[in-house]
Amino acid sequence: MNALQSKGKTSIFWYLVVVFPVAMTLLFMFNIYLGSVDIPFQEMLRILGRRESVHESWINIIFEFRLPKATTAVLVGAGLSISGLLMQTLFNNPLAGPFVLGITSGASLGVALLVMASYLLAGMLPVLGEIGHWALIIAGCLGASLVLLIILLVSIRVKSSMTLLIIGLLFGSTTGALVSILQFFSDKDEIQAYLIWTFGSLGGLTWDELVVFIPVVVSGLILAFLLKKPLNALLIGESYAQSMGVNVKKVRLMIILTTSLLAGSITAFCGPIAFIGIAVPHMARIILNSGNHRYLTLATIMLGIIVMLLCDTIAQLPGSQYILPINAITSLFGAPMVIWIVLGKKDVRNSFA
Amino acid sequence: MTHETSHIVLETVNLAVGYRSGSSKKTILDRINLKLERGNLVCLLGENGVGKSTLLKTISGVISPLSGDIFIDGTPLYRISQKALAKKISLVLTGTQKPGILKVRELVALGRYPYTGWGGGLSADDHKKIDRALSLTNIDYMAEENVATLSDGQMQKVMIARALAQDSDMMILDEPTAFLDVNNRLEIMHLLKMLAWETKKAILVSTHDLDTAFHTADQLWLATCCLPITTGCPEDLIVQGEIAHLFDHEAFTFDHWSGRFKANFKSVKRIFLVGEDKYHLWTRNGLERIGFKVTNEEAPLKLTILSDRNPRRWSLSFKEECHDFNGIGDLIRFLRSHTLSD
Numbered sequence: 001m002n003a004l005q006s007k008g009k010t011s012i013f014w015y016l017v018v019v020f021p022v023a024m025t026l027l028f029m030f031n032i033y034l035g036s037v038d039i040p041f042q043e044m045l046r047i048l049g050r051r052e053s054v055h056e057s058w059i060n061i062i063f064e065f066r067l068p069k070a071t072t073a074v075l076v077g078a079g080l081s082i083s084g085l086l087m088q089t090l091f092n093n094p095l096a097g098p099f100v101l102g103i104t105s106g107a108s109l110g111v112a113l114l115v116m117a118s119y120l121l122a123g124m125l126p127v128l129g130e131i132g133h134w135a136l137i138i139a140g141c142l143g144a145s146l147v148l149l150i151i152l153l154v155s156i157r158v159k160s161s162m163t164l165l166i167i168g169l170l171f172g173s174t175t176g177a178l179v180s181i182l183q184f185f186s187d188k189d190e191i192q193a194y195l196i197w198t199f200g201s202l203g204g205l206t207w208d209e210l211v212v213f214i215p216v217v218v219s220g221l222i223l224a225f226l227l228k229k230p231l232n233a234l235l236i237g238e239s240y241a242q243s244m245g246v247n248v249k250k251v252r253l254m255i256i257l258t259t260s261l262l263a264g265s266i267t268a269f270c271g272p273i274a275f276i277g278i279a280v281p282h283m284a285r286i287i288l289n290s291g292n293h294r295y296l297t298l299a300t301i302m303l304g305i306i307v308m309l310l311c312d313t314i315a316q317l318p319g320s321q322y323i324l325p326i327n328a329i330t331s332l333f334g335a336p337m338v339i340w341i342v343l344g345k346k347d348v349r350n351s352f353a
Numbered sequence: 354m355t356h357e358t359s360h361i362v363l364e365t366v367n368l369a370v371g372y373r374s375g376s377s378k379k380t381i382l383d384r385i386n387l388k389l390e391r392g393n394l395v396c397l398l399g400e401n402g403v404g405k406s407t408l409l410k411t412i413s414g415v416i417s418p419l420s421g422d423i424f425i426d427g428t429p430l431y432r433i434s435q436k437a438l439a440k441k442i443s444l445v446l447t448g449t450q451k452p453g454i455l456k457v458r459e460l461v462a463l464g465r466y467p468y469t470g471w472g473g474g475l476s477a478d479d480h481k482k483i484d485r486a487l488s489l490t491n492i493d494y495m496a497e498e499n500v501a502t503l504s505d506g507q508m509q510k511v512m513i514a515r516a517l518a519q520d521s522d523m524m525i526l527d528e529p530t531a532f533l534d535v536n537n538r539l540e541i542m543h544l545l546k547m548l549a550w551e552t553k554k555a556i557l558v559s560t561h562d563l564d565t566a567f568h569t570a571d572q573l574w575l576a577t578c579c580l581p582i583t584t585g586c587p588e589d590l591i592v593q594g595e596i597a598h599l600f601d602h603e604a605f606t607f608d609h610w611s612g613r614f615k616a617n618f619k620s621v622k623r624i625f626l627v628g629e630d631k632y633h634l635w636t637r638n639g640l641e642r643i644g645f646k647v648t649n650e651e652a653p654l655k656l657t658i659l660s661d662r663n664p665r666r667w668s669l670s671f672k673e674e675c676h677d678f679n680g681i682g683d684l685i686r687f688l689r690s691h692t693l694s695d
Contacts, residue, residue: 236452
């Protein structure tokens with residue numbers, strides 16, 4: 001029995017300390033290595049290490065384009081996956097993800113208002129061509145924060161987490177409807193600009209923006225780490241958690257705040273990116289064969305980074321000039337993943353969380 | 354006096370429980386004056402909807418009392434923080450949401466929650482407490498199993514082990530056996546009794562299973578609608594007629610002899626039964642089941658169990674008629690299909 005126990009523990013340890021970190025590092029390097037301009041691997045390492053190269057432009061490519069993009073992928077992968085895990089555990093629902101609270105819809109509405117309402121609010125907003133990236137980010141943040149505020153107020157009032165889930169989903173529909181109305185009144189350029197935003201993009205961020213984005217995501221990840229103990233207690237239900245001394249309301253508020261911070265900022269900075277949040281926590285559970293948040297939190301973050309880097313590498317179609325929309329790639333990858341999970345397990349409820 | 358009070362882990366004084374909605378109160382049980390002693394298994398009995406769960410939720414601090422006081426180890430409940438209360442009271446509920454891929458040991462370890470740091474890391478002492486909880490509940494053999502593969506009965510034992518690991522003076526169980534079959538129900542109740550005696554915890558179990566409660570509980574708390582809770586040792590409550598009185602029902606009455614509830618029938622037909630030992634007992638049971646009143650005096654209807662040969666025969670005489678049967682089943686079938694009036 002002890003041998004069995006130590007065997008399970010060893011394999012989890014092996015994944016967390018060796019397999020995941022190595023895969024993460026390799027994929028990160030590979031992600032920077034690949035691109036439309038061929039830079040030899042040796043040369044790339046030299047640029048990263050000593051900031052010197054035979055071609056001045058290569059340094060520029062690596063530091064101003066590829067490194068920010070890979071960093072963004074790391075942050076997005078980690079943030080979305082851990083948000084998904086938080087939501088799945090809080091709502092005890094295998095289909096919950098970072099966007100069930102309606103945060104993304106809020107961000108979409110903010111962006112849609114900015115991009116498309118210029119027609120309605122003529123003169124008040126800059127015309128389409130001049131909408132900068134920062135404006136998009138601020139609009140997204142405002143939209144996400146508004147929904148976050150409402151969700152927080154509601155969560156203080158309602159007793160059941162299930163009610164919260166339903167309210168979040170309804171928010172999604174409502175904002176979706178508002179966006180549809182906006183689209184109806186917009187011209188095709190505006191609609192296209194909005195549509196491009198919905199494709200999601202990891203490549204749009206410069207260091208200026210990353211300086212804001214990095215601390216936000218990192219603080220979200222730290223919050224998530226601090227929550228791993230109460231998350232385990234929530235696995236057996238809120239009543240039991242409360243009887244063990246968990247302040248369920250406070251923990252719920254913390255979980256929502258963390259998820260909103262992560263999902264909201266990621267959507268504002270990079271657009272909506274689907275499926276990572278739902279699929280990665282399931283993958284982590286299956287690989288570790290454990291639902292214990294002591295290991296699952298770290299595993300989900302690392303696996304999220306791995307998957308996001310992988311998706312981004314696929315999206316930039318190695319050897320070509322094109323970059324496919326990242327949102328499409330994650331869905332293409334995520335949907336079969338979720339289907340595989342559902343079909344592969346006899347009882348999804350048992351395998352979940 | 355001081356020695357006596359130290360045995361008492363829970364005391365309620367003029368407690369009223371129920372629900373508040375806005376400014377209106379809905380009282381479910383009131384005038385509750387109870388004392389819970391260490392080392393005892395106490396069964397809270399009552400019909401569905403009488404307020405057992407509400408009382409337990411109030412005692413365990415989930416909902417606040419409408420009026421009155423609750424003292425835990427002499428301290429008023431409202432003065433105890435949620436964290437400190439977790440070290441005093443542990444809970445086991447009717448059903449548990451399936452926690453997914455978690456080993457039995459990991460689930461039991463959750464009981465150490467109030468004692469661990471922010472990361473939930475377990476000390477050597479925590480591991481010792483977990484081991485003890487596993488062995489007291491006889492589930493050490495499945496410590497490494499995934500909880501998703503367990504049966505309902507096994508799962509409930511795991512939840513009891515988890516409550517034990519919480520190391521509280523008091524364990525409160527709300528209908529822990531409601532979904533279990535008879536064997537599992539008995540096993541769980543005996544396990545609880547053993548735990549109460551061995552670990553000197555006060556264990557309070559709500560149930561509507563009178564039968565099991567009579568045979569395991571050290572004390573009964575009887576909750577009935579609109580009356581104060583009656584408490585006492587099960588045997589006392591039976592001989593004092595409290596059980597029969599409180600659980601009076603038009604379709605059932607409590608039988609002092611068997612400790613069971615028996616169905617009431619409107620038209621009672623008397624039957625004189627002659628026989629011995631188990632044949633007498635079970636024939637009598639069968640007859641009562643179909644509405645006969647068995648007497649030891651002469652009656653027009655007379656049943657004799659003939660023991661002169663094996664297998665036994667049942668001989669029924671009514672007026673001039675006489676019928677012989679080879680088993681109780683045949684006899685009952687005959688009695689049900691014939692109206693034998695006086």
